[in-house]
Amino acid sequence: MSDQTIARTRPVGAGLGVFLGLTLLGLLAIMWLALSIETTTFWTANNIANLLRQTAFIAILAIGQTFVIITGGIDLSVGAVEGFISMIVALLLTNDLGFASTITGAVTISLLIGVGIGLFHAFGVVQMGLPPFIMTLSTMYALRGIGLLITNGATISITNDAFTNFSRTSFLGFPWTDGSWFQIPSLVWMVVLVAVPSHVFLNHSRWGRYLFAIGSNKEAARLSGVNVKAITYVAYVLCSLFAAFVGVLLATRIGIGNPTQGQGDELQSIASSVIGGASLFGAVGSVHGPVIGALILQTISNGANLLNVNSFWQTIITGALIIIVVYFDSLRRRKR
Structure with missing residues (x-):
């Protein structure tokens, strides 16, 4: 695989992502139209705002998950990381630990722990040669257990109003069709904060191209001069960092920390990523796809x-939906 071949791997994935993204947007529009006709409460400013808040967490998790899936891996621990970090940030905020107990300190430490978890995952996958499924599954159980040992199974309430009020705030707004005023929740802006640099990284940087190259053919990428180990580290670190960020946001939304929170979110993130066009076989994925996939899943739930x-x-x-998407992805791969 030459440098020119590596450069071509990204446009293929991106082109498929754009086509599928338009298809998914059409499906989402049909779903919203049908629900607006069938119910009187769906197309209201309050319900749409709640829908977007519910989508925010899974969308951020799914973006991080997509980085790993593009390389041909998977991360089953993101839900556990989310719950564990919600506990960590709650512990820091409710104890007198100097700078660590300030909002800035607690959030910074929590995110650094997320980076550490990602490094641990990548070490197991890259240095120890463990399958990503086993490595992250083990971490999922371990983090739940460690969190329960630390808290003795108790829930930690966060009394810092400045911290918990964040998720209730909104920035900017516009008139809604029912005459009310729609305010864009702050959690939606957090998705934008993650998605925009992630899109630039994945589609407009050399490292992003390398992610696709590794997922396409790891050995060929290595022979072409790609530092496969380093790029794999980047994918897992970003995935865990985003999961830690979601843990912090979850703590602001519900005002508590508990290591059992986030159960099932790992599967939701994988489903959103796959429905959004990421291939479980690697080398295909986008940033907008998992966001739309998460919105579709939450629309179904709502x-x-x-x-x-x-x-x-x-x-x-x-x-x-997952079976259908993976089946068509398999058909596409057989035709290549």
């Missing part, structure tokens, strides 16, 4: 609740 549909159907629909 719509089902408004229509009083049994919650079990939500998981069935999600599973069916």
Whole structure:
């Protein structure tokens, strides 16, 4: 694989992502239109704002997950990292530890712990040769257990109003169709804060190209001069860092820290990434895809609740979507 070949791997993934992104946006528009017709409460400023808040956490997790999936790996620990970090930031804010107990200190330390977890994952995958599935699955269980040992199973309440008020704030707004005023939640801006630099990194940097090259053919990428180990470290560190960021945001939203929070979010992040066009075989993915995928999943959940549909159907629909997307991805790969 020459440098020219490596340079071509990114546009292929990006082109597919744009086409699929438009398709998913069309599907999302149909879903929103149908729900607006079937219910009187879906297309209201409050419900859409709540939908976007619910989407924010999974969207950020899915962006980080996509980096790992592009390399041909997977991270099953993001939900556990999210819960563990919510506990860490709560512990720091509720104890007198000097700078560490300030909002800036607590958030910084929490994010650094996320970076450390990502480094640990990459070390296991790269240096020890462990399968990503096993490495991250082990961390998922370990973090839950460590968190429960530290807290003895208790929930830590956060009394710092300046910290917890953040998730309730909104920035900018515009008139809504029902005559009310729609305010863009701060959590949505956090998605933008993560997504924009992630898009630039993935689609307009050499390291982003290398991620696709590793997912396409790791050995060929290595022979072409790509530092496969270093780029793999970058993917896992970004994934865990984003999960830690979500843990901090979750703590601001619900005002508590508990290591059991975030259960199931790892599967939601994988589902959002796959539905958004990332290939579990590697080398294909985008940033906008998982964001749209997360929005589709949360729309299904929100719509089902408004229509009083049994919650079990939500998981069935999600599973069916994943099967369909992976099946068509397999067909695409066979034709290449």
